[in-house]
Amino acid sequence: MAESRAADRKAARRTGRLKQAERRAGILFSLPAVILYLALLALPIIQTFYYSFTSWDGITATSVGLGNYQRLFTDSTFWRVVFNNAALLASIPFAILIPLLVAFLLNEHVPGWRFFRSVYFLPTAISWVVIGMVAVRFFAERGILNTLLAGIGFGAVRTDLLSQEYGALLAVILTFIWSVFGTNTIIFITGMATLDRDVYEAARVDGAGTWAMFRYVTIPLLMRFIQFAFVLTLITGFTALFSLIFIMTSGGPGYATTTLEFFVYQTAFSNGVFGYAAAIGMVLFVIVFAISVVQIRVLQGHGE
Amino acid sequence: MSLWRRLSRVATFVTLSVVAVVMLYPFYFMAATSFRSYDQWLAGSGFSLDSWLALFQAIPVVQQLVNSTIVTGAAVLIILFVSTTAGFAFAKLPYPGSPGVFLAIIAGMMIPIQSIIIPEYVNVSHAGLINQYPGAILVYAALGAPLGTYLMTTYFRGVPSELVEASLMDGASYWQIFLRVMLPLAIPAIVTVAVLQFIAVWDDLLIGLLFLQTPDVRTITVGLATLQSARIIPVPVLMAGSLVSALPAVIVYLLFQRQLIAGLTMGMGK
Numbered sequence: 001m002a003e004s005r006a007a008d009r010k011a012a013r014r015t016g017r018l019k020q021a022e023r024r025a026g027i028l029f030s031l032p033a034v035i036l037y038l039a040l041l042a043l044p045i046i047q048t049f050y051y052s053f054t055s056w057d058g059i060t061a062t063s064v065g066l067g068n069y070q071r072l073f074t075d076s077t078f079w080r081v082v083f084n085n086a087a088l089l090a091s092i093p094f095a096i097l098i099p100l101l102v103a104f105l106l107n108e109h110v111p112g113w114r115f116f117r118s119v120y121f122l123p124t125a126i127s128w129v130v131i132g133m134v135a136v137r138f139f140a141e142r143g144i145l146n147t148l149l150a151g152i153g154f155g156a157v158r159t160d161l162l163s164q165e166y167g168a169l170l171a172v173i174l175t176f177i178w179s180v181f182g183t184n185t186i187i188f189i190t191g192m193a194t195l196d197r198d199v200y201e202a203a204r205v206d207g208a209g210t211w212a213m214f215r216y217v218t219i220p221l222l223m224r225f226i227q228f229a230f231v232l233t234l235i236t237g238f239t240a241l242f243s244l245i246f247i248m249t250s251g252g253p254g255y256a257t258t259t260l261e262f263f264v265y266q267t268a269f270s271n272g273v274f275g276y277a278a279a280i281g282m283v284l285f286v287i288v289f290a291i292s293v294v295q296i297r298v299l300q301g302h303g304e
Numbered sequence: 305m306s307l308w309r310r311l312s313r314v315a316t317f318v319t320l321s322v323v324a325v326v327m328l329y330p331f332y333f334m335a336a337t338s339f340r341s342y343d344q345w346l347a348g349s350g351f352s353l354d355s356w357l358a359l360f361q362a363i364p365v366v367q368q369l370v371n372s373t374i375v376t377g378a379a380v381l382i383i384l385f386v387s388t389t390a391g392f393a394f395a396k397l398p399y400p401g402s403p404g405v406f407l408a409i410i411a412g413m414m415i416p417i418q419s420i421i422i423p424e425y426v427n428v429s430h431a432g433l434i435n436q437y438p439g440a441i442l443v444y445a446a447l448g449a450p451l452g453t454y455l456m457t458t459y460f461r462g463v464p465s466e467l468v469e470a471s472l473m474d475g476a477s478y479w480q481i482f483l484r485v486m487l488p489l490a491i492p493a494i495v496t497v498a499v500l501q502f503i504a505v506w507d508d509l510l511i512g513l514l515f516l517q518t519p520d521v522r523t524i525t526v527g528l529a530t531l532q533s534a535r536i537i538p539v540p541v542l543m544a545g546s547l548v549s550a551l552p553a554v555i556v557y558l559l560f561q562r563q564l565i566a567g568l569t570m571g572m573g574k
Contacts, residue, residue: 026397
C-alpha cells in the first residue's frame with residue numbers, strides 16, 4: 001500500500017518534471033517569434049497610437065491631445081481620400097463577380113482548363129510596380145486602350161484617363177480588379193472543387209439552365225469562399241495598393257487617387273508631419289482590424 | 305453529347321481564351337517593347353538591344369538583383385526559422401498563456417504596414433540601420449512572421465503527438481525532435497511559406513524605398529520604381545527593367561505554383 005503510493009508520487013513527480021521541461025521548451029521555441037513580434041510589430045503600433053496624440057517631426061514630440069483627430073474631421077483632403085477608399089470598396093463586387101463567373105466556366109473542365117488556371121494566377125507573382133508600369137502605358141494617351149478603341153471604331157472617345165480626376169481613379173480601380181482576378185478565381189475554383197458534382201447533375205435533371213445553376217446552386221454553396229475573397233480583396237485594396245498608386249499616379253491628379261495608406265506616406269514622408277500621419281495610420285488600422293475581426297466571426301459561423 | 309452542350313463548351317473555351325489573352329498581354333507587351341529602341345517603338349516595328357543596354361547604364365541592374373537576392377533570402381530564412389520553432393511550440397509544447405501569445409502574433413497579420421511604418425522608420429534609423437541590409441531584412445521578417453507562424457502551427461497541429469512522446473521516450477531532446485522529426489515532416493508547409501514570402505518580399509516597394517535609399521543597396525523592384533519617377537527614361541527601357549525585376553518571381557511561381565495555391569487556401573483555416 002505505502003509502496004504503491006510512493007511509486008505513484010514518484011511517477012507524478014516524473015510527469016511533473018516532464019511537463020515542466022515541455023513548458024520550458026515551449027517558451028524557448030516560441031521566443032524568437034515573440035521577440036521579433038514585440039520589437040517590430042507590437043512596439044511600433046503602440047508608438048503610432050501614442051504619437052497620434054502629438055505633434056511630431058521624428059525627433060521631438062509635443063502633446064496636442066485629440067488635435068490630430070479633430071483636424072482629420074475638418075480636413076477636406078482627408079474626406080476626399082475616404083471617398084477614394086469608398087470607391088475602391090464599391091468596385092469589389094466586380095472583383096468578385098468576374099472571377100466567380102470565370103471560375104464557373106473553368107469548372108466545366110474544357111480542354112486546356114489547367115493551362116488557363118495557371119495563366120490567370122500568374123499576375124500574383126508580379127509586383128505592383130511592374131503592373132503599374134504596364135498599366136500606365138495601357139491608359140496613356142498614346143496607349144493601348146486608345147489603340148484598341150480606335151481599332152473597333154471608337155477613335156472619337158480617345159481619352160487620357162490618367163490626367164483626369166475621376167478617370168485616374170477609374171484606371172487605378174480597373175488595374176486593381178485585373179490584379180486580384182487570378183487570386184479570386186483560384187479561391188472560387190478551389191471552392192467549386194469541394195462541391196459535389198451530383199448537385200449539378202440533379203439540378204440539370206430538374207431542368208435548371210446554366211444561369212439558374214450559377215445563381216441558385218453555385219453562389220449559395222460558395223458563400224464561405226465568397227466572403228473570404230471579399231475580405232481578402234478589401235484588405236488588399238486598402239493596404240497593398242501603395243506601390244500601384246505610387247507608379248501610376250503618385251496619388252494625383254491632386255488627391256484624386258490618394259487612398260488612406262498613400263495619404264499616410266505622403267503626410268509623413270513628403271510633408272514631414274509625423275503626428276498627423278500617425279493619426280491617419282490609426283484610422284486605417286482600426287478599419288482593417290474591424291474588417292478582419294468580422295471576417296473571423298463570419299468564417300467561424302460557417303465552419304463546423 | 306448534344307449539339308447544344310457541344311456549342312456551349314466551345315463558347316466556354318473561347319471565353320476562357322479571351323480572358324487568357326487579357327491576362328497574358330502585359331507580358332507580351334513588356335517583352336515586345338523592350339526589344340525595340342525608342343524610335344522603333346514609336347514606329348511600331350524593328351528589333352534592337354539598345355533599350356537593354358540603356359537599362360544597364362541607367363541603374364546597377366546586377367548589383368540590385370544581388371541586393372534583392374540577399375534581402376529576400378535572409379528575410380525568408382528568418383521567417384522560416386521563427387515560424388517553424390514557434391509553430392512547433394504552439395502546436396505541441398503548450399505552456400500557461402501560450403494560446404494568448406499565439407493569438408497576439410496572429411493578430412499581427414491585421415496590422416497594415418502603413419500604420420506602423422513611421423515609428424518603424426524612426427526606430428530603425430535610431431539603430432543606425434537605414435541603408436543597411438539588416439534593417440530592411442528584419443522589418444520584412446517581422447511582417448512575414450505572423451502568417452508563417454499561423455501556417456506552421458496549423459500544419460504541426462496535424463502531426464500526431466505520439467511522435468513527439470515516442471521520441472522523448474527514446475531520450476531525444478526537444479531540439480533533436482524539432483530538427484529530426486518535425487522539420488522533415490513539415491517540408492510541404494515550409495515550401496509554401498518560403499514561396500509566399502519570397503514573392504511578397506521580392507515584389508515589395510515601400511520598405512525598400514524607405515529603408516534602402518541609395519542606389520547601391522536598393523532592391524531591383526525599388527530600382528525600377530525610382531527609374532520610372534525620373535520621368536525621362538524611355539518606355540522600352542522601363543519595360544526591359546520590368547521584365548528583369550519580374551522574372552525571378554515568375555520563375556519561382558512556375559516552379560511552385562501548387563504550393564502557392566495551397567498557401568492561399570490554407571489561409572482560410574481549412
